[in-house]
Structures are given as structure tokens and as C-alpha cells.
Amino acid sequence: xxxxxxxxxxxxxxxxxxxxxxxxxxxxxxxxxxxxxxxxxxxxxxxxxxxxxxxxxxxxxxxxxxxxxxxxxxxxxxxxxxxxxxxxxxxxxxxxxxxxxxxxxxxxxxxxxxxxxxxxxxxxxxxxxxxxxxxxxxxxxxxxxxxxxxxxxxxxxxxxxxxxxxxxxxxxxxxxxxxxxxxxxxxxxxxxxxxxxxxxxxxxxxxxxxxxxxxxxxxxxxxxxxxxxxxxxxxxxxxxxxxxxxxxxxxxxxxxxxxxxxxxxxxxxxxxxxxxxxxxxxxxxxxxxxxxxxxxxxxxxxxxxxxxx
Numbered sequence: 260x261x262x263x264x265x266x267x268x269x270x271x272x273x274x275x276x277x278x279x280x281x282x283x284x285x286x287x288x289x290x291x292x293x294x295x296x297x298x299x300x301x302x303x304x305x306x307x308x309x310x311x312x313x314x315x316x317x318x319x320x321x322x323x324x325x326x327x328x329x330x331x332x333x334x335x336x337x338x339x340x341x342x343x344x345x346x347x348x349x350x351x352x353x354x355x356x357x358x359x360x361x362x363x364x365x366x367x368x369x370x371x372x373x374x375x376x377x378x379x380x381x382x383x384x385x386x387x388x389x390x391x392x393x394x395x396x397x398x399x400x401x402x403x404x405x406x407x408x409x410x411x412x413x414x415x416x417x418x419x420x421x422x423x424x425x426x427x428x429x430x431x432x433x434x435x436x437x438x439x440x441x442x443x444x445x446x447x448x449x450x451x452x453x454x455x456x457x458x459x460x461x462x463x464x465x466x467x468x469x470x471x472x473x474x475x476x477x478x479x480x481x482x483x484x485x486x487x488x489x490x491x492x493x494x495x496x497x498x499x500x501x502x503x504x505x506x507x508x509x510x511x512x513x514x515x516x517x518x519x520x521x522x523x524x525x526x527x528x529x530x531x532x533x534x535x536x537x538x539x540x541x542x543x544x545x546x547x548x549x550x551x552x553x554x555x556x557x558x559x560x561x562x563x564x565x566x567x568x
Contacts, residue, residue, distance in 0.1 A: 262303035264342040293398040298382040351443020471515045505541045
């Protein structure tokens with residue numbers, strides 16, 4: 260999703276809405292993007308997409324960038340159109356996907372623009388109600404099959420689902436000032452944190468650092484595990500080996516994505532190269548010491564679980 264800067268309009272005419280849809284079609288062809296739902300409002304848009312090629316950032320850069328260029332050219336403007344980088348939420352279970360479809364399609368209804376989703380022209384809701392070939396580009400079958408596997412009953416089932424009241428708890432989540440980065444049951448959120456945070460600590464997931472455990476949580480967990488207080492953990496003694504301190508430094512780097520400079524400030528180390536050396540030496544120890552490696556893995560899992568309580 261993205262919004263116009265200062266909440267200004269990003270669609271000024273019907274031609275603008277159609278231009279954006281044309282660019283979505285381009286993204287489908289260029290990047291194998293799958294679009295399961297969309298809703299284009301006056302000053303923002305929502306998309307529900309799948310990226311089989313793991314290229315979300317590239318897709319969105321094309322959509323936002325090309326639309327901005329063409330919008331500015333048509334309206335004699337220049338400069339930024341959107342408020343910044345898109346907001347992305349990773350969605351888990353089928354129930355959340357279905358609620359999200361209803362949430363997206365009911366946007367104009369909640370905004371009092373129309374009385375029913377069927378009356379709004381610039382969403383994919385009509386595509387779900389139609390069997391016309393012009394909607395073949397919409398990746399809707401995966402959603403409809405969640406309602407019922409019986410294709411003859413899918414339209415009826417979809418209509419019935421859309422007629423239900425929206426979940427208050429779901430709406431509360433979607434109305435938060437800071438939207439969740441991952442949407443799903445606790446087990447799914449925990450799995451994403453445990454398995455993918457370290458690999459996804461880059462531009463593909465702009466919100467990934469919000470998945471990371473806090474510095475205090477790491478420090479507290481290491482202190483408890485080694486039976487020491489924070490002052491002892493942070494204290495550096497020349498010529499003294501401190502496994503707990505090295506472990507905390509390692510976890511700051513690989514669980515929080517902290518920079519070498521930031522780690523140095525926390526642990527009172529003046530040189531980032533020294534921080535790097537500590538991390539590399541500790542990694543080497545982990546590879547050669549299975550007992551230590553298992554201990555660290557158990558501690559990491561414990562730290563991530565704490566974030567779910």
C-alpha cells in the first residue's frame with residue numbers, strides 16, 4: 260500500500276485510475292507479479308500480491324516510479340507523488356487472507372464513498388463477481404478456493420462472505436498507526452521471526468527490523484543464562500575472555516542487524532574493526548564447538564519466544 264504525500268490525491272481523474280491499472284498489467288508481464296486484489300482510492304491504494312520470484316521491491320519500484328512519471332507528464336508536474344516507500348505486510352493463514360480481501364474491497368464503503376462494494380468502479384471486487392475473460396489477469400482463484408473448492412458455489416460463497424460483518428479485532432489491527440509487519444497467528448509470526456529475520460534483513464522487507472528483539476531483551480537473556488548482571492556483561496577487561504559478552508555482541512549483530520558502530524557504543528568498544536573481530540572469532544568458535552552452537556540456538560529461540568508473550 261502507499262499514500263500520496265501529505266495525503267494529497269494520487270488519482271485526479273478516471274484516466275489516472277486506468278493508467279495505474281495499466282501499469283499493474285505491465286508489472287504482471289515484466290515481473291511475474293500475481294495480483295489477487297486491489298482498491299484504488301483517491302489518495303492511496305491497496306494491493307494484495309504474490310511474488311513467486313521474490314522481487315517485491317523491484318515490482319513496487321516499477322509501479323510507483325512509472326506511475327509517478329506518467330502522472331506528472333500528464334498533469335504538467337514534477338517531483339514526488341507518494342509519501343515515500345510502500346508499506347508491506349506479510350500475510351499468513353487463509354483466514355487472514357480472506358479478511359484482507361474483504362477489508363480491501365470494503366475500503367470505499369468504510370469511507371462512505373458508496374453504499375456497497377459493487378458500486379465502486381476502481382477495485383477488484385467486480386472481478387470476483389464476474390466470469391468475463393477480461394478478468395483473467397486477476398489471481399483470484401486461490402482466494403475463491405479458500406471459500407469453497409466447489410467452483411459452482413464459489414460466487415455464491417464469495418457474496419455471502421462479503422455480506423458478513425468485518426471482524427472488529429481485524430479492523431483494529433489494520434487501523435493501528437504502526438501496522439504490523441506480519442499478519443497471522445502467533446505460530447506463523449514466530450516462525451517468520453525464527454527462520455527468516457536474519458535472511459531478510461535488507462531492502463526486500465523494509466519493516467524487518469521491527470521483527471527483531473530489543474537490545475534489553477538480548478542483554479537480559481544472556482545475563483540470566485550466564486548468571487551475571489548487565490554491568491558485568493558490558494564490562495571489558497583487557498586480556499580476559501568473556502564468552503557471555505562475545506555472545507551478546509554476536510546476537511546484537513545477527514538478531515538485531517545492529518551496525519558495528521552501534522554495537523561498539525553499547526559495549527564501549529572504540530573501533531568497529533574490533534567489534535568485527537570479536538564477531539568473527541565467536542562465529543569460528545560456534546562452528547568448531549557443537550555444544551556452544553546448540554546452547555546459542557536454544558537461547559535464540561528463547562529470546563524470540565519472549566517477544567510473543
